[in-house]
Each structure stands twice: as structure tokens, then as C-alpha cells.
Amino acid sequence: MANASQKRIASQNxxxxxxxxxxxxxxxxxxxxFRLLLRRGILPQSKLxxxxxxxxxxxxxxxxxxxINIGTVKRDASNALVSAGEDLSQxxxxxxxxxVVYITWLCQVSSSLFGERAWLLYLVIPLFACYKAWGFISPMLGLGRSSQSAAEESAPAGESKRQQKLRQRAEKGDPRVKQGKR
Structure with missing residues (x-):
């Protein structure tokens, strides 16, 4: 089944x-x-x-x-799979x-139930974007240090990762490491 992954993606899409x-x-x-039952009108009252x-x-x-456009599965007249579309689970x-779609649905329904302040939930989107951007920008500005760079600084110069692991095992007394004189 060379086409099994395409069929799986098509089914998921x-x-x-x-x-x-x-x-x-x-x-x-x-x-x-909810707006008809609780708010006496379909549209919100304030202009904002x-x-x-x-x-x-x-x-x-x-x-x-x-x-929907990128995830729509295309089939020919005999219902054979032509294109599975883009993988929507990526x-x-x-x-x-x-x-964003899910948060919008949540805000729409909750604003009709609890009032217009529920739209403040929409602020989660730019806050999350700032959080993701900070993780990308902070190392460029030198504000954040990755754990890999911290490990490299603590190791002696010229020592490979394998040598670091062997040295750490030897310090712990691991029997897998041959303790010979160098």
C-alpha cells in the first residue's frame, strides 16, 4: 500500500x-x-x-x-483519491x-451568555504570539541562554559530547567506563 499515508491524511482531513x-x-x-433568549437581540448593543x-x-x-480549501480531499469520477489535500494535523x-477559530467560537458563544467582556478572552492570541516570538528573539538579543550553551561553557575546552558523557560516567563510578591511565 504505497498510498496508505495519503489515504490516512485524506480520512483525517x-x-x-x-x-x-x-x-x-x-x-x-x-x-x-443565546442572544435572542438572554440579550433581546442578535447583535451586540455597543458599537465597539x-x-x-x-x-x-x-x-x-x-x-x-x-x-477548508487546503484540507478538502479531491476525488475523481470513480471516487478514487486524486489529492488528500494538505495535512490539517500538522x-x-x-x-x-x-x-484562532476555536477561540473565536468560544468568545462568540460566551459573549452571548456572559456579556461583552468575554471578548477579552481574545487577548490570549496576541499574548501567545508574543510568548512564541520571545522564545525566538531572546537568544538573538543575548537575553536567554539555552541549556546546550550552558553545558558547553561548563565543559573543558576541546572535549566532545561523547568525551563529556564518558567523563561524567567515570566521575559517578560507572563500571562501563574503563578507568585506565592516560
Missing amino acids: ETAVRNLKLGALISIALTIL ALFVFVSTGGVEALLLRYL SGITEWCFD
Whole structure:
């Protein structure tokens, strides 16, 4: 089965696309239902809340369209697999798109239940981006030290990693290390 991985990706993508569509419909339905029952109107009352609602809905729509487009499985007339699409379970940008969509759904539904302050949950996205960026930028600025550079500084100069391990084993009295005179 040379095509087994493509079939697995296609199956996962079909499930993910179906779940995205279903999640979007459920989120919209719950938001409208809760706003009608609890808030006496579908749209938020303040202009700022309306702006946030519309702008985040636009971001959600763009990301949903992107994820659905790259994850859609293409088949020919005989239902044979032509393309499995991009792997939607991969890390990186795809994973972040899913995160933004999920947070948007959470904010939409919770704002209809608990009020417009629930949109403050959306601040998790830029805070997480800053956290990730700091992990990338801080070593460039010399503010963070990796554990590898700390280990290299503590080892004597000219000693390879293998030699460091052997020296550490010998210090512990490991019987695997031959203790000979050099």
C-alpha cells in the first residue's frame, strides 16, 4: 500500500473539514439562540462590541475558508483519491489557524451568555504570539541562554559530547567506563 499515508491524511482531513463546518454552524446557532433568549437581540448593543463581533467573525470566516480549501480531499469520477489535500494535523500555521477559530467560537458563544467582556478572552492570541516570538528573539538579543550553551561553557575546552558523557560516567563510578591511565 504505497498510498496508505495519503489515504490516512485524506480520512483525517475529511473528518476535520466536517468538524469545522459543524462547529461553525453550532457556534452561530448557539450565539443567535443565546442572544435572542438572554440579550433581546442578535447583535451586540455597543458599537465597539459590534465592531469586535463583526471583525472577529471576518477573521474566523477567512481562516475557515483557508482551512477548508487546503484540507478538502479531491476525488475523481470513480471516487478514487486524486489529492488528500494538505495535512490539517500538522503543526505550525495550520495549528494556529485552528486555535484562532476555536477561540473565536468560544468568545462568540460566551459573549452571548456572559456579556461583552468575554471578548477579552481574545487577548490570549496576541499574548501567545508574543510568548512564541520571545522564545525566538531572546537568544538573538543575548537575553536567554539555552541549556546546550550552558553545558558547553561548563565543559573543558576541546572535549566532545561523547568525551563529556564518558567523563561524567567515570566521575559517578560507572563500571562501563574503563578507568585506565592516560
